[in-house]
Amino acid sequence: MTNPYYAQTDIGPPYFWDMLPQVIKDNYGKWLYHEKVKPGVLKHVGESGDELYTVRIGSPRLLSIETLRWFADIADKYCDGHLRFTSRHNVEFLLTDAGKVDALIEELEAAGWPVGGTGKSLKNLIHTQGWIHCHSAATDASGPVKAVMDDLFDYFKKDDLPAKLKISMACCLNMCGAVHCSDIAFVGVHRKIPRVDDNGVANGCEIPNVVASCPTGAIRPNPKAKSVTINEEKCMYCGNCYSVCPSLPIMDPENDGIAIFVGGKVSNSRSGPAFSKLAIPFIPNEPPRWDSLVAAIRNLVEIWVKDAKKGERYGEWIERIGWEKFFEKANLPFTDKHIDDFIFSVPTFRSTTQFKFTK
Amino acid sequence: MTEKKRPLLDELKKGKWPSFVNEMEKSAAKKPVVNTLMDLVERSYEEKRVHWKHGGIVGVRGYGGGVIGRYCDLPEEYPDVAEFHTIRVNQPSGWFYTSDAIRTLCDVWEKHGSGLTNMHGATGDAILLGTTTDHLQDCFNDLSDNGFDLGGSGSNLRTPSACCGPARCEYACFDTLDLCHHLTNEYQDELHRPMWPYKFKIKISGCPNDCTSSIARADLSIIGTWRDNIQVNQEAVKEYVNNGFDVKEEVLAHCPCNCITFDEEKKELSIDDENCTRCMHCISAMPKALRVGKEKGATLLLGGKATIVQSAFLSWVIKPFIKLDKEDGYQELHDILERIWDWWDENAKVRERVGELIYRKGMGEFLKATGLEPVPQMVHHPRANPYFFWYPEDFAAEKEASEAGKEVAGSEVSE
Amino acid sequence: MADFTPEELRAKILEYLETKDKAKNRDIATAIGVSKREVDKMVNEMAKEGILEFLYLGTSYVKLKDK
Numbered sequence: 057m058t059n060p061y062y063a064q065t066d067i068g069p070p071y072f073w074d075m076l077p078q079v080i081k082d083n084y085g086k087w088l089y090h091e092k093v094k095p096g097v098l099k100h101v102g103e104s105g106d107e108l109y110t111v112r113i114g115s116p117r118l119l120s121i122e123t124l125r126w127f128a129d130i131a132d133k134y135c136d137g138h139l140r141f142t143s144r145h146n147v148e149f150l151l152t153d154a155g156k157v158d159a160l161i162e163e164l165e166a167a168g169w170p171v172g173g174t175g176k177s178l179k180n181l182i183h184t185q186g187w188i189h190c191h192s193a194a195t196d197a198s199g200p201v202k203a204v205m206d207d208l209f210d211y212f213k214k215d216d217l218p219a220k221l222k223i224s225m226a227c228c229l230n231m232c233g234a235v236h237c238s239d240i241a242f243v244g245v246h247r248k249i250p251r252v253d254d255n256g257v258a259n260g261c262e263i264p265n266v267v268a269s270c271p272t273g274a275i276r277p278n279p280k281a282k283s284v285t286i287n288e289e290k291c292m293y294c295g296n297c298y299s300v301c302p303s304l305p306i307m308d309p310e311n312d313g314i315a316i317f318v319g320g321k322v323s324n325s326r327s328g329p330a331f332s333k334l335a336i337p338f339i340p341n342e343p344p345r346w347d348s349l350v351a352a353i354r355n356l357v358e359i360w361v362k363d364a365k366k367g368e369r370y371g372e373w374i375e376r377i378g379w380e381k382f383f384e385k386a387n388l389p390f391t392d393k394h395i396d397d398f399i400f401s402v403p404t405f406r407s408t409t410q411f412k413f414t415k
Numbered sequence: 416m417t418e419k420k421r422p423l424l425d426e427l428k429k430g431k432w433p434s435f436v437n438e439m440e441k442s443a444a445k446k447p448v449v450n451t452l453m454d455l456v457e458r459s460y461e462e463k464r465v466h467w468k469h470g471g472i473v474g475v476r477g478y479g480g481g482v483i484g485r486y487c488d489l490p491e492e493y494p495d496v497a498e499f500h501t502i503r504v505n506q507p508s509g510w511f512y513t514s515d516a517i518r519t520l521c522d523v524w525e526k527h528g529s530g531l532t533n534m535h536g537a538t539g540d541a542i543l544l545g546t547t548t549d550h551l552q553d554c555f556n557d558l559s560d561n562g563f564d565l566g567g568s569g570s571n572l573r574t575p576s577a578c579c580g581p582a583r584c585e586y587a588c589f590d591t592l593d594l595c596h597h598l599t600n601e602y603q604d605e606l607h608r609p610m611w612p613y614k615f616k617i618k619i620s621g622c623p624n625d626c627t628s629s630i631a632r633a634d635l636s637i638i639g640t641w642r643d644n645i646q647v648n649q650e651a652v653k654e655y656v657n658n659g660f661d662v663k664e665e666v667l668a669h670c671p672c673n674c675i676t677f678d679e680e681k682k683e684l685s686i687d688d689e690n691c692t693r694c695m696h697c698i699s700a701m702p703k704a705l706r707v708g709k710e711k712g713a714t715l716l717l718g719g720k721a722t723i724v725q726s727a728f729l730s731w732v733i734k735p736f737i738k739l740d741k742e743d744g745y746q747e748l749h750d751i752l753e754r755i756w757d758w759w760d761e762n763a764k765v766r767e768r769v770g771e772l773i774y775r776k777g778m779g780e781f782l783k784a785t786g787l788e789p790v791p792q793m794v795h796h797p798r799a800n801p802y803f804f805w806y807p808e809d810f811a812a813e814k815e816a817s818e819a820g821k822e823v824a825g826s827e828v829s830e
Numbered sequence: 831m832a833d834f835t836p837e838e839l840r841a842k843i844l845e846y847l848e849t850k851d852k853a854k855n856r857d858i859a860t861a862i863g864v865s866k867r868e869v870d871k872m873v874n875e876m877a878k879e880g881i882l883e884f885l886y887l888g889t890s891y892v893k894l895k896d897k
Contacts, residue, residue, distance in 0.1 A: 060552065061556055062476050062477070062552070062556070062880070063557075063558075063559035063560050064559050065476075065478065065559070065564075066564065066607060067559060067562070067564045068505070068564055068599055068600040068603060069505035069506060069563070069596065069599055070507045070516060070562050070563060071507070071596065072507040072509055072511055072582075072592045072595075075507050075513050075516060076511055076582060080582050080583060084581050084582060085581035085587065085590065087583065087585040087587075088585055089703040089706075090584075090585065090702055100583055100584075100585070108583065110583070114433065115433060115534070116432070116433045116435040116438060117435075117533050117534065118439070118532075118533060119438055119534050120438045120439070120441040120442040120530055121520075121521035121524055121525055121530045121531075121532065122530070123438060123441060124517050124520070124532065124534070125517070125518060127514075127517065128514035128515075128518050128521075129514070131513075131514040131517075132514050137513050138511070138512075138513060138514070139511075139512055139514065139517070140511045140512065140579065141506075141510040141512075141534050141535055142510065143510075143539070143578075143628070145534070145535070168433055170431065170433070185533075186465075187456055187459035187460070187464075187465050187466070188452070188456055188544075189467065189499070189544060189545075190465065190467060191467040191468050191470075192465075193465045196459065196460070198427075198435040199427055199460070202432055202434060203427070203430075205432035206429075206430030206431055206432045209430070209432055229723055230723060231721035231722055231727075232536075232537045232538075233632070235721070236631065236721055236722060236727045237628065237630075237631040237727075237729070261887075261888075262888065262889075264765075265765055265766070265887075265888045268764060268765060268766070269766065269888070270724075271723065271725060294722070296723045299888065300888035301888070307464055307465060309462055309463040310463075312463070312464075320631075322625050322628040322629075322630055322631045323623070323625055323695070324624070324630075324638075324693075324694050324695060325694050325696045325699060326669050326670075326671050327671065329630045329729050331729070341463045343460040343461075343463060344423040344424065344426040344427055344460055366664070366665075367665065367669055399725065399726060400726055470886070472883070472885055472886075476878075476880045477877050477878040477879075478884075479877065479884025479886070479890060479892075480886075568886075569884070569886040569890055570886070570889055570890040571890070604874050608873075608874045608877060608884065609886065609890035610870040610873070610890065611890075612889070613889070760866070761866075766888065766889055
């Protein structure tokens with residue numbers, strides 16, 4: 057190879073201070089309060105009396121540089137060249153001139169970028185790579201997310217839900233992102249055990265790592281083949297062995313699909329953070345529009361909107377009415393899949409005579 | 416090149432939510448490789464299966480992370496995307512950008528890759544999606560020359576991230592952005608050169624609302640809190656009430672500690688702060704009237720992770736309160752963090768997260784190794800079983816105490 | 831534990847990696863008889879100089895570049 061030029065390593069990220077608009081530098085750490093002006097618009101007021109408006113749009117996370125450059129132009133036009141992103145794939149435009157807010161919204165909306173997702177609204181749906189880029193995806197990510205957000209679009213634009221609604225999706229059990237603590241989480245799942253390619257395992261995988269990767273002890277060394285065997289009765293199809301060893305493919309077009317979990321949250325507000333729990337064990341993959349998934353999530357959202365008290369997050373609502381009532385209201389079958397049989401199962405069993413009868 | 420039809424992806428251009436397919440088409444106008452990508456994804460849609468395989472060894476000189484190798488499993492049919500690697504670019508704290516910084520990133524990525532990005536990945540990095548092995552070093556060079564660096568991947572410190580903190584939030588209990596920037600720069604070796612049993616994630620939230628979801632997905636969750644009283648502005652309370660805000664329904668009814676009272680005649684709130692657990696509900700409901708306290712810092716929680724292998728864990732309290740001062744370079748936090756890393760690196764099995772190690776070894780061993788004090792704030796409740804360890808040093812301490820003529824707590828029970 | 835100068839440690843690590851396709855830092859440390867932390871530090875230096883590179887196969891390894 058010729059020459060190569062090697063640029064400096066370990067310079068670290070750009071210094072955030074250089075990215076901040078002047079109004080933020082002036083009021084840094086001295087914000088007094090904020091108001092929700094309307095869905096998608098926040099107003100922060102500093103001790104100085106300075107005002108900062110934030111206009112939030114939802115994005116599909118996968119963005120072309122053409123779009124990013126357009127966002128940069130919009131930031132120049134309305135925001136003295138400043139914008140930020142959120143942990144949920146939103147873009148936020150930061151303005152000081154209240155008079156420009158409506159014109160900015162109009163221009164964003166006209167170009168197809170929805171303003172919303174603040175306060176008691178449906179938040180942007182965080183998700184993973186799916187078929188666009190991941191090797192372990194049990195379902196696509198961008199497609200199902202697009203279909204669900206199209207269907208629930210109005211909830212992103214309004215802020216009159218009982219409480220905020222965070223829906224998240226991960227395309228396999230690796231769950232990149234905080235999917236397992238969302239109001240509604242949908243997750244790509246496998247249902248058949250991995251196939252063992254003995255040659256590949258023998259030549260490309262570290263057997264002890266493969267054995268150790270299994271949460272249920274289903275994998276044993278197979279010294280004869282310098283490979284492994286998988287105990288069908290113990291395997292729970294998590295796919296972690298495939299992450300460690302490419303010669304244990306688990307992907308299965310006919311049997312892979314999506315499971316839905318509900319009632320999780322991360323904030324400490326009122327009740328503490330909580331995991332999402334299983335509501336629907338399996339929905340088949342239905343590209344391109346995932347109709348059954350979309351219908352299932354709409355049902356889950358609507359029963360909460362109808363029944364929850366003001367201020368109740370999804371899980372708080374279920375805790376009040378009881379899980380048995382949740383299954384009744386959601387008209388969902390309760391099956392053996394819903395009862396935990398992994399390592400922390402016993403504390404989830406109902407060890408009291410206090411429960412409600414359901415129809 | 417003949418345009419292939421993609422009827423399935425076309426279905427996802429319909430509807431009101433912004434379409435990722437439109438984004439791919441915008442990129443494809445300049446980058447034919449994205450047409451190939453769309454053909455491949457269309458095929459995934461037909462076959463209901465992914466067409467990518469594991470990463471090989473790709474990277475830039477001196478780094479063991481930041482680039483994720485990605486290869487198509489049908490390289491003959493889709494040669495343009497036979498290699499389609501990801502580059503993780505470390506975001507500025509709080510994801511604030513100038514328009515020029517965005518344009519710089521775009522220009523580098525137009526030169527070296529597909530023009531597709533994720534803004535941002537779940538860990539926090541700006542993700543540049545799709546390039547070939549021979550572009551990696553040049554792309555890194557251009558990023559570095561323009562002030563950007565790579566984030567983490569593999570068995571190392573992953574890119575720390577922080578909420579917007581004091582830049583745009585009155586709840587911020589410390590400078591989340593500065594701490595995030597500081598830790599990222601202090602631990603460049605740990606970020607870029609894998610040497611640990613597995614990944615380690617740090618997320619920083621300025622208040623218990625935890626906008627970075629740190630408690631669910633960071634090994635170390637740093638969550639802002641305060642230890643004195645919520646600041647009440649009674650004039651603003653009156654204003655809320657006069658505007659029809661129902662304090663009893665919206666605030667008191669939701670207080671998990673029942674520690675707020677409301678005087679309807681005076682229209683005044685009072686808070687029994689000693690019994691408040693700082694959940695943020697009342698402050699979030701009445702941001703004009705209530706503010707976080709003045710003696711601010713953070714709670715440190717450890718062990719959070721997603722499901723694989725030993726179930727998902729939420730991070731748990733290891734230090735109820737820590738001051739986070741820029742002035743001393745966050746020394747106390749560094750000390751604790753490095754003791755945690757030493758113990759974990761020494762004791763963990765391959766791919767064992769720190770939370771799983773504590774589950775296997777016990778909190779007792781963890782606390783001893785790190786010198787952290789056991790306190791009731793660490794647990795929901797004490798153990799309900801009688802299986803606990805006694806160590807030689809316990810007996811030595813007992814002996815020493817009795818020799819000193821002092822009564823040892825608990826010894827009278829054993830009679 | 832053996833006490834090496836940086837030059838000696840560097841030579842020992844190179845010598846060890848000559849015999850292996852890839853290795854974990856801990857295994858290098860055990861083989862040479864120094865602390866893992868010392869190996870981590872030296873391996874990082876050598877990676878920055880382009881002498882070593884990292885591998886990720888479910889966990890991390892180092893190897894000689896172009897070996």
